[in-house]
Amino acid sequence: MNLKVVAFDADDTLFVNEPYFQETEEKFCALMQDYLSHQGLSQELFKTEIANLDLYGYGIKGYTLSMIEAAITLSNHTLSVETIEKIIQYGKELLQKPIELLEGVEETLQALHGKYKLIVATKGDLKDQQRKLHDSGLGHYFHHIEVMADKQVVNYEKLLKRLEINADEFFMIGNSLKSDVLPVLALGGYAVHVPYHTNWEHEKIAHQVVHPNFRTLNKITEVIPILVQ
Amino acid sequence: MNLKVVAFDADDTLFVNEPYFQETEEKFCALMQDYLSHQGLSQELFKTEIANLDLYGYGIKGYTLSMIEAAITLSNHTLSVETIEKIIQYGKELLQKPIELLEGVEETLQALHGKYKLIVATKGDLKDQQRKLHDSGLGHYFHHIEVMADKQVVNYEKLLKRLEINADEFFMIGNSLKSDVLPVLALGGYAVHVPYHTNWEHEKIAHQVVHPNFRTLNKITEVIPILVQ
Numbered sequence: 414m415n416l417k418v419v420a421f422d423a424d425d426t427l428f429v430n431e432p433y434f435q436e437t438e439e440k441f442c443a444l445m446q447d448y449l450s451h452q453g454l455s456q457e458l459f460k461t462e463i464a465n466l467d468l469y470g471y472g473i474k475g476y477t478l479s480m481i482e483a484a485i486t487l488s489n490h491t492l493s494v495e496t497i498e499k500i501i502q503y504g505k506e507l508l509q510k511p512i513e514l515l516e517g518v519e520e521t522l523q524a525l526h527g528k529y530k531l532i533v534a535t536k537g538d539l540k541d542q543q544r545k546l547h548d549s550g551l552g553h554y555f556h557h558i559e560v561m562a563d564k565q566v567v568n569y570e571k572l573l574k575r576l577e578i579n580a581d582e583f584f585m586i587g588n589s590l591k592s593d594v595l596p597v598l599a600l601g602g603y604a605v606h607v608p609y610h611t612n613w614e615h616e617k618i619a620h621q622v623v624h625p626n627f628r629t630l631n632k633i634t635e636v637i638p639i640l641v642q
Numbered sequence: 643m644n645l646k647v648v649a650f651d652a653d654d655t656l657f658v659n660e661p662y663f664q665e666t667e668e669k670f671c672a673l674m675q676d677y678l679s680h681q682g683l684s685q686e687l688f689k690t691e692i693a694n695l696d697l698y699g700y701g702i703k704g705y706t707l708s709m710i711e712a713a714i715t716l717s718n719h720t721l722s723v724e725t726i727e728k729i730i731q732y733g734k735e736l737l738q739k740p741i742e743l744l745e746g747v748e749e750t751l752q753a754l755h756g757k758y759k760l761i762v763a764t765k766g767d768l769k770d771q772q773r774k775l776h777d778s779g780l781g782h783y784f785h786h787i788e789v790m791a792d793k794q795v796v797n798y799e800k801l802l803k804r805l806e807i808n809a810d811e812f813f814m815i816g817n818s819l820k821s822d823v824l825p826v827l828a829l830g831g832y833a834v835h836v837p838y839h840t841n842w843e844h845e846k847i848a849h850q851v852v853h854p855n856f857r858t859l860n861k862i863t864e865v866i867p868i869l870v871q
Contacts, residue, residue: 470768470770472703474701474704474767478730485726485727494717494721497714498719501710508697538767538768557803557804560789562772574786575785
């Protein structure tokens with residue numbers, strides 16, 4: 414490998430994220446329990462999120478707008494203003510969650526720092542992702558953060574162009590096979606998968622990944638012997 | 643000048659933006675006219691936007707959430723669900739506005755293309771800004787787009803670090819003295835101001851700018867003789 418850039422996904426790779434969204438969804442379902450079953454509410458919210466994804470992209474602000482829209486639909490337009498205010502508040506709370514580093518992250522960054530250009534490559538709200546990285550205390554390990562509109566092949570192509578490197582000089586570390594692994598492999602880059610115990614429905618894929626440039630790790634620290642001889 | 647990167651602001655520098663926000667605000671005020679005067683409504687909306695800026699950052703999704711929040715407050719929590727649905731719809735319409743290029747932009751980009759690394763440096767929603775650049779048909783002139791969480795000195799410092807250039811190798815073109823000119827000059831870069839006929843309240847500054855690295859232009863094409871000998 415002739416690597417120049419090692420990129421880390423942020424949410425559920427560096428620090429806790431999906432459990433916070435799930436906690437918010439629990440609160441949303443409790444708030445709306447008079448209207449439908451938990452499962453029915455979750456499904457409607459997911460449907461609204463996906464329908465709005467093209468317009469809103471990823472991140473908490475779009476998620477909050479989708480919660481409001483789904484709640485209005487679910488209530489057959491009879492929702493109270495108080496309920497909408499609570500949903501706006503849930504969104505604001507989600508934007509202020511504490512940062513909980515995942516195990517082995519700091520050790521890994523210490524080992525790789527100075528040996529490659531380290532970046533964060535994540536999707537979501539720009540300001541929110543920058544806030545989280547700042548609050549994580551990990552900012553000084555990274556050359557910079559790249560917030561991506563999406564993590565499809567075309568988005569990684571743009572990223573490589575911006576970084577002025579070839580795909581085989583790029584190594585991605587993340588918890589999503591769909592977003593962090595498959596598009597990078599498709600371009601000829603390297604990727605490792607560090608599974609997290611929970612994943613958003615939208616990030617799931619049904620098949621196994623087998624590729625010479627790819628490995629699944631049990632812990633993020635296992636990337637150290639791969640990248641540091 | 644030993645320039646490497648010439649950066650263009652997007653909104654109201656490359657294409658129309660603020661008039662679309664003003665049009666939306668007009669619709670918001672018409673919708674809420676039973677509650678307060680036009681001026682009172684505008685003031686409350688602006689107050690809510692600024693109060694949420696730290697949490698939401700710039701862009702249409704945060705603006706939509708602030709409209710909903712301001713409307714609820716203005717109605718003393720008696721707002722109808724239909725009104726909230728209309729506000730969500732206004733936000734979605736704003737995210738799908740046609741792109742109207744400003745005069746002289748394409749001529750300027752053609753003249754500078756290939757002579758410098760041209761980038762877009764803008765704030766707002768990541769996905770929205772990428773969509774607008776794509777729809778503008780100007781994407782091929784630019785090396786890439788940088789969406790910034792804000793345009794203060796610290797944000798330009800991060801930008802220069804990401805670009806791996808010094809401030810005196812950076813030239814910024816924009817319609818906001820506050821966001822596109824002052825922080826760039828403070829770092830030792832170059833900037834020109836191309837005023838647009840209307841400006842968001844938050845972007846206004848009260849004083850004149852006089853600096854050897856700075857000029858005000860009447861038209862964006864006037865930057866061509868400055869940058870191309």
